Amino acid sequence: MTLSMQNISHRLINKSSPRLALSEYGNWRIWQEGLMSLANRLRTLREHATLSQADVAAALDVSIPTVSEWEKGKKKPARARIPALARLYDVSTDFLLNGIDLRRSDMNESDEEKSLVMLYRDADPQVKISVLTLLRAAAYKK
Numbered sequence: 001m002t003l004s005m006q007n008i009s010h011r012l013i014n015k016s017s018p019r020l021a022l023s024e025y026g027n028w029r030i031w032q033e034g035l036m037s038l039a040n041r042l043r044t045l046r047e048h049a050t051l052s053q054a055d056v057a058a059a060l061d062v063s064i065p066t067v068s069e070w071e072k073g074k075k076k077p078a079r080a081r082i083p084a085l086a087r088l089y090d091v092s093t094d095f096l097l098n099g100i101d102l103r104r105s106d107m108n109e110s111d112e113e114k115s116l117v118m119l120y121r122d123a124d125p126q127v128k129i130s131v132l133t134l135l136r137a138a139a140y141k142k
Contacts, residue, residue, distance in 0.1 A: 036099055039073035045089040045096075046071070060084055 036044075046056055046067075053067040060067075060081060069075040077085060086093045094100050109117075120128060 037073055038076060038097065039071050041096060041099065042077075042085070043071040045091065049089055056088065059088055 046053070053064050053071070057064045057067045062081070066075070070077050082093050082096060086096045089096070120131060123131070
């Protein structure tokens with residue numbers, strides 16, 4: 001049976017702990033500081049999700065040997081595959097690539113900050129540049 005991304009995501013969501021609990025791996029520092037390679041993160045995330053390489057290959061429409069090469073560090077996933085991998089494993093792309101989870105709940109983002117981020121994402125590129133310039137100038141004045 002071929003599994004789709006939706007079926008695999010459904011399996012992950014219905015697990016008792018859908019989000020990766022990094023403390024399960026004993027050494028948060030290894031994950032946090034990006035000391036673990038992308039290949040090791042991919043393998044560990046897949047194993048945590050109790051998925052086979054065939055499941056991942058089917059969900060991402062790649063071959064099983066491709067998934068194996070990613071996990072062995074022989075090849076890296078194409079840039080276009082990174083968001084799909086992050087969704088599959090329910091982690092941020094930052095965590096997947098760098099071992100840093102910017103979605104962690106202990107960051108305590110206020111509603112105002114969340115609103116600003118959403119406005120920034122929807123803004124025109126020139127407005128984004130202006131906003132960043134203004135914020136950087138304000139930060140340097142402190």
